[in-house]
Amino acid sequence: xxxxxxxTLEGGEGVGKTTNLTFIRDYLQEHNIPVVxxxxxxxxxxxxxxxxxLLDKDSEIISEQAELLLIFAARAQHIKHxxxxxxxxxxxxxxxxxxxxxxxxxxxxRNMRISxxxxxxxxxxxxxxxxxxxxxxxxxxxxxxxxxxxxxFDRFELEKISFFEHVRRAYLLQAELHPERIKLxxxxxxxxxxxxxxxxxxxxxxx
Ligand code: TMP
Numbered sequence: 241x242x243x244x245x246x247x248t249l250e251g252g253e254g255v256g257k258t259t260n261l262t263f264i265r266d267y268l269q270e271h272n273i274p275v276v277x278x279x280x281x282x283x284x285x286x287x288x289x290x291x292x293x294l295l296d297k298d299s300e301i302i303s304e305q306a307e308l309l310l311i312f313a314a315r316a317q318h319i320k321h322x323x324x325x326x327x328x329x330x331x332x333x334x335x336x337x338x339x340x341x342x343x344x345x346x347x348x349x350r351n352m353r354i355s356x357x358x359x360x361x362x363x364x365x366x367x368x369x370x371x372x373x374x375x376x377x378x379x380x381x382x383x384x385x386x387x388x389x390x391x392x393f394d395r396f397e398l399e400k401i402s403f404f405e406h407v408r409r410a411y412l413l414q415a416e417l418h419p420e421r422i423k424l425x426x427x428x429x430x431x432x433x434x435x436x437x438x439x440x441x442x443x444x445x446x447x
Pocket of ligand 1: 281338342
């Protein structure tokens, strides 16, 4: 059995992840590729419960350490029960956010130590890394505006603009550090242009 490919989609708030996730899924299915679409934090019953705890803005103050550990706890469940089994069966996994989000939000946004995140990444993931990561990038104000149009904010969306500037910078740094894996796509332009750039990137995996 040929192992499936692991694709992750990343970006700040309101960059159009959901629309483009659906687009990539449809494109893969048109090419007869079995694809499992999932998300982080989440993707299993327990991990979705952890997601709920993380996004709940009415909870007690969640410490940075607790936040980081909850994210990796959810990730451990997700990898064991969804991602690994699917890849092993030859299915492709398309995941809305993964560990680059931890480098961006907890590393960049919360200013946590990168070496701590790396340590947890190695512990929880072993050798598992995405085969391809699409990073949708747009100026922070544009994304926040789009997210605002969607309605109520979760615990992360309530952060200050400076938090999202740090998130964006950390994402761009990840892309610089891993140019072979992370493909940067500018998202503040017409959807057709974004999607033709997406096809160019996805095609390289189909060969
Ligand atoms: P989403 O609503 O865009 O799917 O993401 C949920 C929130 O979780 C989003 O604000 C980013 C945050 N998040 C982290 O802070 N660290 C992570 O590792 C992941 C996967 C998400």
